[in-house]
Amino acid sequence: MDVVRLVFLIASTIYLISCAQESGKTADSVFVEKSSNPCNSKTIENQYIVSWEDGTFSTESGLSKEDFKKEFVEKNLSQIKKIHYDQRVQFYSQEDIHGTSEPLTPTNTTTVDQTWGQTMIQADSVWQKNATGTSVIVGVVDSYVDVTHSQLKNQILINTKEIPDNGKDDDGNGYVDDYSSMNFTGVASYTIQNEHGTHVAGIIASDHSGIMKGVAPNAKIVAAPFISNDGSGSLSDAINAMNYVVSRGAKVINASWGGSVCVATLKDAFDEISAKGVLVVVAAGNDGNNLDEKPSYPAAFSIAGQITVGASNANDYMTSFSNSSFNLVHLAAPGDSIMSTTPGEKYNYLKGTSMAAPFVTGAVAVLMSAFPKATSTQIKEALINSVDITPNHEFRVASRGRLNLLKAYNYLNH
Secondary structure: OOOEEEOOOOOOOOEEOOOOOHOOOHHHHOOHHHHHOOOOOOOOOEEEEEEEOOEEEEEOOOOHHHHHHHHHHHHHHHHHEEEEEEEEEOOOOOOEOOOOOOOOOOOOOHHHHHHHHHOOOOHHHHHHOOHHHHHHEEEOOOOOOOOOOOOHHHHHHOOOOOOOOOOOOOOOOOOOOOOOOOOOOOOOOOOOOOOOHHHHHHHHOOOOOOOOOOOOOEEEEEOOOOOOOOOEEHHHHHHHHHHHHHOOOOEEEEEEEEEEEOHHHHHHHHOOOOHOEEEEEEEEEOOOEEEEOOEEEEOOOOOOOOEEEEEEOOOOOOOOOOEEOOOOOEEEEOOEEEEEEOOOOOEEOOOOOOHHHHHHHHHHHHHHOOOOOOOOOHHHHHHHHOOOOOOOOOOOOOOOEEEEHHHHHHHHHO
């Protein structure tokens, strides 16, 4: 099943008050014994996420724990809010519906099959109202996005102040060569291109020049990959990627990843992004669990600016693999056998809540463009209060239903 899984591996979490002198805080006191940590996991050795009193984050490292305390913590103690060990992230294993990534053509399957999700949420009726996501910037924080794909290349927000591939930070924003995307993976080049990020981006905003129909075909994408092709990355990279897309103007972020989190750093980042009026759309996860009983994160965060999405199928039922919750998952969206763009001018069918979340992300972009005065709270409310509820059964989500973009549009247009 195709959702990115973050396996957050941590040794300890330390909360630091702002005044070191008044609290008697020392470099030693910020570290908690590993045995006291409820998580059974590993860390990225000698790498730390530092949360500063001014609300920013940074990734720091030392030759050893003792070196880090002496050379960094002691010198910056009064400015440090809290410190977390950095953590490894991983993909779920992907399930390729067709077992191949060969290009699809209209003769492989019908147009209805290719875009059943768009049809079910009545996206075409909203496109006819010229509501297509124009001027809305969407952050895709995921794996590699093929920004050269013919149905995506015109959807990418280009940083015109940056000269590509010259190894310089031309615009002085702190990022080198962030012309068409910003790579947070730490990998210099992509020799193997994972499909996930490109597939997610296509659902959100591919243009309508080919067989794929993005939900918000006139939105602009800021791609910030933080998970590399081997399926791993770090929590600090995820936070930095989210902050980057916000700095580029993103009003909605797609987060099709999740897992077990034993640290508050990610929630802090979500809280701060939410406070800026940015919506973060999160995949509920593919474990078939009730998140009230077996929470995973960020899906189980309860944050005003977050929308958590489960997966539905073409028969308009909740999929068996989707995580659910009548409290924490807000609505369902198409997430089974979803066709979208993949690297190298290809297309493929994938399934998972990773595919459901970008339907909602695209819907957010469409509504933001159609109703520019609507707040993020009003957009979220419209999506939740306008779902389709199927007779004789309800979805295991707070709204009891599945995304309907036309109804959400009409809800805001009343």
